Structures are given as C-alpha cells and as structure tokens.
Amino acid sequence: MFFYGMGFLLGCTSLWFIDSQGQALLLLSASLATFVFCYVRRFTNRLFIAFLLGLLWSSLNIVIWAEQTQAIVERPKSSKLTGYICSIPVYQIESWQFDFCAKTIDSEPLSHLSRNRVKVRWGKYAVDPSTTPKAGQFWRFNVKLRPVHSKLNPASFDYERWLISNGFIATASVKTEASLMEGTSLASRFHRWRQSVFEHLEGVLPQSPQRPLMLALLLGERNEISPSQWQLLQQTGTSHLLAISGLHVGIASLWSYWIINFLWKRSATLCRMLPAYQAAQIASLCGAIMVVLLSGMGLPAQRALLMLLLFIGARQTGIYLSLSSTIGLALIGILILDPFAPLATSFWLSFGAVLVIAIVVNRSISPRNKLWSWLSVNWYLYLAMIPIGLLFFEVISWVALIANILLIPLTSFATTPLLYIGGMLSIFSEQFAKFIFVLADYLLILTTWVQSKTAQLNPKSLSFVFNSVVLMIFFVLLLVSAFPKKSLSKSPLFAGLVIILLYQNKPSIPPKFEMWVFDIGQGLAIFVNTAQGSLLYDTGWGNSAHATAQSSVIPYLNKMRINTINRLVVSHGDADHAGGLGAILNSLDTQTIISGEPLDSYSSENCHHKRPWQWGDVKFKFLQHNPNNQWQGNNSSCVLSITVNGFRILLPGDIEKSAENRLIARGIEAYDVVIAPHHGSKTSSTWWFVRHTSPKHVIFSTGYDNQWGFPKQSVVERYLQARSKVWITHRDGAIKVTIDQAGGLEVSSMREEHPHFWR
Incomplete structure (x- = not known):
C-alpha cells in the first residue's frame, strides 16, 4: 500500500508542471489511454499503475477547476455576493479581513463542483460596517470581485499558489451596500461556535506580548502575531510550532490517550465493559477531533486527523496495518479529498516529517x-x-536543529497541554483558568528567550x-x-x-549586469546589480505601518545575501516611489542616498547635480532636465541612464510631457530598454519621446486592476507602433534584464519562466 500511495503522489505532482487547461486535457487523454492499454495487457506494476491514476486524478481536477471555478471570475468585476463568513474576522490595515463562503454570485448559485471561498477585505475606501462582522453570519455584499492574482517576485511568497491550494476562487473588497441576512446551516453554526470560543478566550487570556502566540496555539489564529515575533520564528525554523497540524493533533491525541488510559484502569467495572486501551484510543480520537474543530478544520489538521483515523480504525476493528501501509492509505485519502494538496508547502512539510519519523522509529x-x-x-x-x-x-536556518530539539519537547509536553487545560477549565472557573494561562505565559516567555538566543548564533540564514x-x-x-x-x-x-x-x-557565474523591475503593485522599485556595486532605484509604496518592499525587494536581497546598497536613488517624494525608504534603511546598509527632491527625515544628495560614475563596464549618468530645481513632484524625478557594452537603459521615474520635452531638446538618444514614465499615464510617453527613445523593450510598472487604469491603452499602442516589446509587471510579474559576459541582452519575466495552470 505504501508504494501505491507514493506512486499516486508522484502522479499528482504533475499539478506543478501543467500550465494550461489544454495541456491538462492532453495529459488526461494520454494517461487514460495508457491505463486502458496496461489493463488490456495485464501490466501489473503497482507503482506505475498508481502513478497513472495520480496523473488522471490531477489532470481531471485541473479541467474541472478551469471549467467550474476559474470561469466564475475571469476578470475584475462588480458583483453581489451572498453567503456566510467562514473564518474569524480580523481588523488589520484599517480593514476587516475574513474568508467568505459564497452561496450565490450575482444571484447565480455556485455549482457543487466549484469551490466557493472568497478572501474579503471590508472597510478601507468603503462604507464602514454597521455592525462588527463575526464568523457564521450570513451577509449580502456589493463587492469588487477579482480573480486569483497576486504580485510575483523572486524569493517572495507565492500568494496565488496559496489561494489555489486553500480553495479560494477570488478576492473581493466591499464597496457600497452590505446587509446582514437571516440564515443558518450546519457549517455556519460551526463557525459561530468558533467565534464564541475566540471571544471567550479573549476575555480570559492574559494581556501580554505572548497573547497572540496563545491564540495561535489554541485556535490557529495567527493574524495578531507581530512582525518581530514572525521574524524570530522564521530565523529559528520554529514557525511550524504555531501551525495547528500534525504536532498539535498528536499532542492532543497523546495526552487524551494517557489520561483516559490511566483513569480507566482504576475502575474494574469500566474495564469489564471496554478494555482500557480501546477506551483510550477512542478518547485519543476525540481529543484530536476537538483540536481540528478548534483550528477551523484547517487542511494540515485534517490531514493529520485522517492518518489517525486510519490507525485507530484499524486497531479497533482488529485489522493489522503497518506504519508504511497507514502512510500510503493516508496519502491516497488526502489526495482524493484535497486534489490540490501538493501545491501547499504545509503538505510537503507534514508528509516529509511523518515519512522520516516512520523510517527512523523503525x-x-x-x-x-x-x-x-x-x-x-x-x-x-x-x-x-x-x-x-x-x-x-x-x-x-542552521539553528533550526538546535531550536527544535529544545522547543518541541517544551511545546509538546508543557506549553500546549497547559493551554488546552486552561481552555477547558475556563468553562467552569475563569479564575483558575487565568492562573493556568499565566503559567503558560511564562513558558512562552522562556520559548521566546530560547529563540532569541539561538537566532543570535545564525543571524542570517544561508541561501x-x-x-x-x-x-x-x-x-x-x-x-x-x-x-x-x-x-x-x-x-x-x-x-x-x-x-x-x-x-x-x-x-x-553571475551576469555582467542584472536589473530587476519588481512587481511592486502601483509604484516602482528597480534593483541593479553589477560586479562592483549595487543600486536601488525607488522603493515602492509604503507608510509608517507597512511597505510593499518588505514582501518583494527585501526577500530577494536577503536571498542574494546583499546586505549593503551602494547607491539608493529616490526619484521623487511620492509615496509610491519613496514610501518604502524607511523599511529599506531598517533592513540594509546604504552608503549613499540620492533624490530628485528633498526627503522628509532623510538627508540625500541632489541627483540633478550628481556627476556620472562607472562600475567596471557599467556607466551611470543622471540626465539633466531640472538643473535649477524649478520643478517639484513628478517632473523633479531623477532620470538615470545606464550604459553597458553599448546597450542603453533609461529609468525616467514619473516625468511628464514638459520634462520629456526638455530631454528631447537636450538630444536624448535611442535606448534598448525604457521604464515607461509615470506608469504609462497619458501625461507622459508623448509621441515625440517614444520616437526619440525608440526602445526595443518598454516596461510598465503598474498594479493589478489599479484605479487609474495604468497603463493607458493609447500609450501602450504608441510603443507598439514604435515596434517595442511591451512588458507590464502586473501581467508578467517581476521583469529581469540581464547582460551576460558575452555581451548579449535578455529580458524575461517571472510568469514567463514559471508558468502554472492558474496563471
């Protein structure tokens, strides 16, 4: 059975390599024909047959998903949603955020074969809720509905893949009317119960920095964890301790087994009715089910519960199942119930852990x-x-081994059991429960101390x-x-x-020159790397609370082990270009800051008076169009010209028609690559500017479904008429421009290099 499971899993990993519905149909036909041929020829290699069935299953589900789910929301649109809130809402970044299980979209009921979860944001730039949204409530929303789409950058979190693997069909933002509806269902009652448990625990948990960690361990609600706590968890490789999955289900199961087995053996009457070990197994299963319910039926917890069900079911019925057979059966069951599980990182982490533990224990x-x-x-x-x-x-993370050896026993045998005990006692005595929670709080303080000390051994993970x-x-x-x-x-x-x-x-062997135009949303961030120095041109949107550079630019620089930026250029002071400056300076050392206009709270050199410089064969020069600082705002943008082995690249910021005319008057020449001024606005990229620069490649840095409609179609057409190849970050993902040692220029995109069926 283990080989059947492994073969089926291997076939299901084709999810990673199928990049279209047509390819899925072709694979479905080929694998079905091969399976029929093997059946007729009585070919019985179990690993190969299981592999074929895995191919059939994954390709079939991609076809069903494309027809029944992707077709529901193919492009951004205004819609009316009805359904119920199916997660505990959290208030972040001036908005309520929650999962919504849709029943109808524009009065059309969803098919039983389609998925129905929508990630909803409500509050910012919209009508505020008249009442606090809670899990299990039925609502009717007027929303802006968007298909599954996210920014795509090197070394960054793939939010699109996460949405697909977790069953989401779209994201949405509430715009106008929203009304609370009367309605109930078994699923909505379950979510209302979780909401009541959450509110009850909020009233008894201590007000301490460890409170978010307690909520994560008890309910799997990790939204309140601070960025500094997340950073410590990631540095020490202990993030899995807070994800309710196999570890937590195992803890609840194990403690339930021990307690009931101990108590049951104390009663001869109970033992005559049912052997202690069988009663303990049932209690073990009940404890695991309770944890899975508290976690909101999260997929990692469901996978662990399925394996436990198989194991205990076999023991209760007297069927012998080896550990390897249990793993194989669980794998097949998981992949049948959740066909897109191989797309989830948590699936591979939990499966890898279970497989290794099974081998080592034997x-x-x-x-x-x-x-x-x-x-x-x-x-x-x-x-x-x-x-x-x-x-x-x-x-x-090289400290992960040390941290886990120390913290898994502490979490398994002390912290988590105390929290579960405190949660149960809070039903009968809140005072006694608070005392238990305080003890757990001290243990979490110790956990944080261990994490901070081990993180100091290895402040930078190795890539x-x-x-x-x-x-x-x-x-x-x-x-x-x-x-x-x-x-x-x-x-x-x-x-x-x-x-x-x-x-x-x-x-x-690194290229002679490499430039990344990040998929930063509505803004701009460009990183230039050479053998002798690095430059960052603009930092993307940001404010005091959040910056897009934290999820796009900084992860890439950390991956490449770049700790110092030689030149940081802020084209001008707009928030979509300079907003991430604080986040960059907090994360990296910067030798020189250059800007087109004065920056609040930061000293910088004026790019309009900056002399050219050279790193090896790469020459940098600011084109002078605002020598007397007569312009502020967009037209004050630094215009950077880069020359490498005869190839020319232009970074013009947000300049508009008047600044473009000044550059034309000063004799601007043709370029191989141009970053479209002002994101493709009608106020920029005039016909004369496009004609004089005549770029072979033009790159628009724009946000998906942005409110300004950038890039404007008339501007795109202007570049197409100049025979430029058009690249758009929200369509193509991050754009890479390289000039290799042989002197050839190449432009590529993340979506082009990493195609998948959902993109």
Whole structure:
C-alpha cells in the first residue's frame, strides 16, 4: 500500500508542471489511454499503475477547476455576493479581513463542483460596517470581485499558489451596500461556535506580548502575531510550532490517550465493559477531533486527523496495518479529498516529517536509549527539511536543529497541554483558568528567550543555488541513509550528502549586469546589480505601518545575501516611489542616498547635480532636465541612464510631457530598454519621446486592476507602433534584464519562466 500511495503522489505532482487547461486535457487523454492499454495487457506494476491514476486524478481536477471555478471570475468585476463568513474576522490595515463562503454570485448559485471561498477585505475606501462582522453570519455584499492574482517576485511568497491550494476562487473588497441576512446551516453554526470560543478566550487570556502566540496555539489564529515575533520564528525554523497540524493533533491525541488510559484502569467495572486501551484510543480520537474543530478544520489538521483515523480504525476493528501501509492509505485519502494538496508547502512539510519519523522509529535503535532516539529523529527531520526548505523557501536556518530539539519537547509536553487545560477549565472557573494561562505565559516567555538566543548564533540564514534534480537525489540518499544499519554502509551515503550540499552552495557565474523591475503593485522599485556595486532605484509604496518592499525587494536581497546598497536613488517624494525608504534603511546598509527632491527625515544628495560614475563596464549618468530645481513632484524625478557594452537603459521615474520635452531638446538618444514614465499615464510617453527613445523593450510598472487604469491603452499602442516589446509587471510579474559576459541582452519575466495552470 505504501508504494501505491507514493506512486499516486508522484502522479499528482504533475499539478506543478501543467500550465494550461489544454495541456491538462492532453495529459488526461494520454494517461487514460495508457491505463486502458496496461489493463488490456495485464501490466501489473503497482507503482506505475498508481502513478497513472495520480496523473488522471490531477489532470481531471485541473479541467474541472478551469471549467467550474476559474470561469466564475475571469476578470475584475462588480458583483453581489451572498453567503456566510467562514473564518474569524480580523481588523488589520484599517480593514476587516475574513474568508467568505459564497452561496450565490450575482444571484447565480455556485455549482457543487466549484469551490466557493472568497478572501474579503471590508472597510478601507468603503462604507464602514454597521455592525462588527463575526464568523457564521450570513451577509449580502456589493463587492469588487477579482480573480486569483497576486504580485510575483523572486524569493517572495507565492500568494496565488496559496489561494489555489486553500480553495479560494477570488478576492473581493466591499464597496457600497452590505446587509446582514437571516440564515443558518450546519457549517455556519460551526463557525459561530468558533467565534464564541475566540471571544471567550479573549476575555480570559492574559494581556501580554505572548497573547497572540496563545491564540495561535489554541485556535490557529495567527493574524495578531507581530512582525518581530514572525521574524524570530522564521530565523529559528520554529514557525511550524504555531501551525495547528500534525504536532498539535498528536499532542492532543497523546495526552487524551494517557489520561483516559490511566483513569480507566482504576475502575474494574469500566474495564469489564471496554478494555482500557480501546477506551483510550477512542478518547485519543476525540481529543484530536476537538483540536481540528478548534483550528477551523484547517487542511494540515485534517490531514493529520485522517492518518489517525486510519490507525485507530484499524486497531479497533482488529485489522493489522503497518506504519508504511497507514502512510500510503493516508496519502491516497488526502489526495482524493484535497486534489490540490501538493501545491501547499504545509503538505510537503507534514508528509516529509511523518515519512522520516516512520523510517527512523523503525530503525534498530535500542529502546532503552530514548535520548539518542529523540536526537536521531530530530537530526533526520532537520536533514529532510533541507530539500523541502530549499525548494519552497530557498534558505536553510542552521539553528533550526538546535531550536527544535529544545522547543518541541517544551511545546509538546508543557506549553500546549497547559493551554488546552486552561481552555477547558475556563468553562467552569475563569479564575483558575487565568492562573493556568499565566503559567503558560511564562513558558512562552522562556520559548521566546530560547529563540532569541539561538537566532543570535545564525543571524542570517544561508541561501543556495539549486535545481530540482539535485534536491531529489539528496532526498533519496537521505531516506536510504535512514534504513537499518545492517542494510548498507552509511559512509558513502553521508559523503554523498556532503558533496551535494557543497555542490548546491557552489556559486553560479553571475551576469555582467542584472536589473530587476519588481512587481511592486502601483509604484516602482528597480534593483541593479553589477560586479562592483549595487543600486536601488525607488522603493515602492509604503507608510509608517507597512511597505510593499518588505514582501518583494527585501526577500530577494536577503536571498542574494546583499546586505549593503551602494547607491539608493529616490526619484521623487511620492509615496509610491519613496514610501518604502524607511523599511529599506531598517533592513540594509546604504552608503549613499540620492533624490530628485528633498526627503522628509532623510538627508540625500541632489541627483540633478550628481556627476556620472562607472562600475567596471557599467556607466551611470543622471540626465539633466531640472538643473535649477524649478520643478517639484513628478517632473523633479531623477532620470538615470545606464550604459553597458553599448546597450542603453533609461529609468525616467514619473516625468511628464514638459520634462520629456526638455530631454528631447537636450538630444536624448535611442535606448534598448525604457521604464515607461509615470506608469504609462497619458501625461507622459508623448509621441515625440517614444520616437526619440525608440526602445526595443518598454516596461510598465503598474498594479493589478489599479484605479487609474495604468497603463493607458493609447500609450501602450504608441510603443507598439514604435515596434517595442511591451512588458507590464502586473501581467508578467517581476521583469529581469540581464547582460551576460558575452555581451548579449535578455529580458524575461517571472510568469514567463514559471508558468502554472492558474496563471
């Protein structure tokens, strides 16, 4: 059964490689024909048959998704939604945010084959709610509905993939009318119950910095966790401690088993009615179900519960199932119930952990040496997370092994049980519950202290250049090395692991020049990297609370191990160009700040009087169009010209017609790549400017479905008439411009290089 499960999983991973509905249909037909051929020829290789069934299942679900779900919202539109709130609403960034389970869209009921979850934002730039939204309430909304879409940048979180893997069909923002409706259903009652539990716990949990961590451990609600707490969790590789998944379900199951088994054995009458071990198994299952319900039926928790159901069900019925068979059956069940599970990072983390634990636990280790067994499990878990961490995050936290060895026992056997006990006691005695919660608070203070000390050992995670083939070889060697000692010699295998790690860290030959135009939303941020220095042109939108650079620019620079920016150019003072300056300066060292107009709270050099400079073969020059600082705002933008091996690139900021005319009068020449002035506004990119620059490539930095309608179609047509290849960040993702050592220029995009069926 284990091989059936692994083969089925391997077939389902085709989700990652299918990039269109047509390709899915082709694969569906080919795999079905192959399966029929194997059946007729009586080909019985179980791994291959399971692989074919996995291909069939994944391609079939992509076709169904494209026809029944994607077709519902193909482009932004105004719609009327009815349904109920199916998550606990949270107030962030001046808006209420929650998941909404839609029943109808524009009065049309949704198909049973379609998904129905919508990520809703309500409050900012809209009518404020007349009453506080709560989970389980039925509402009718007038919304702006948008298909699944997000910014796409190198080394950044793939929000699109997360939405697809979690069953969302769209995102929405409430615009005008919203009315509370009468209605109820079994699912809405469940969410109302979770809301009441959340409100009850808010009243009894201590008002301390650890309060968000307690809510995360009890209910899986992580929205209140501060950025500094998230950073500490990520640096130490302990974020999984707060995700209600296999660990938490296992804790509840284990403690329920121990407690009921201990008490049941004390009663001879109860033991005659039902053996203690069977009663304990039932209690174990009940404890696990309660945790899954408290978590809001999250997918990671559901996967862990399914595995537990199979294990306990087999024991209760007397059916013998080996650990490997249980894993195989659970895999098949998970993938049938949740076909898009392989797209979720949490699936691979939990599956990898369960698989490694199963192999290590079955090794020939003396049961008396429990400390060595515990260290061995954690060591192999850490090694197993290396390829998974590289594949999804492209980083390894070297302190993760130390932090998890110390904190998993603390969380499993002290903090989480105390929180569960406190939660149950709060029903009967809030005072006693508060005392228990205070004890848990002290344990979380200790947890935070351990995290901060271990993080100091490795303040910067290590990033790698890798490819999927090397990662697969690494994982196979890792699994083989975990088999019993008598099976094979370990020294060649560990040597192989070391060689692969060294190979992974071997730096690739960098291009002579590389420029990224980030998919920053409605704004601009461009990073230029050369062998002798780096430059950041603009920082994207931001304010005192949040900056888009935190989720786009900074993750990429961290991945590339760039800690210092030699020149930081702020074209002008608008928030969509200068708003992220504080976030950048807080995260990176900056040698020189250059700007087109004075910046609040920061000293800078005036770009209109800045002399040209050169890094190797790369020449930089600010074109002078505002020498007397007569213009403010858009026309004061720094216009940067970059020349590399005869190729010319122009970064003009937000200049408009008058500044463009000044540049034309000064003899502006043709360019290979031009960043479209002012995001493609009608006030810029005049016919004469386009004619004089005649770019081979023009790049528009714009936000998806932005309120100004940038880039304007008339401006795009102007560049097309000049035979320019048009790139748009919200359509193509981040744009990369490279000039290699041989001197060739290449422009590419993230969506072009990483196609998927949902894009």
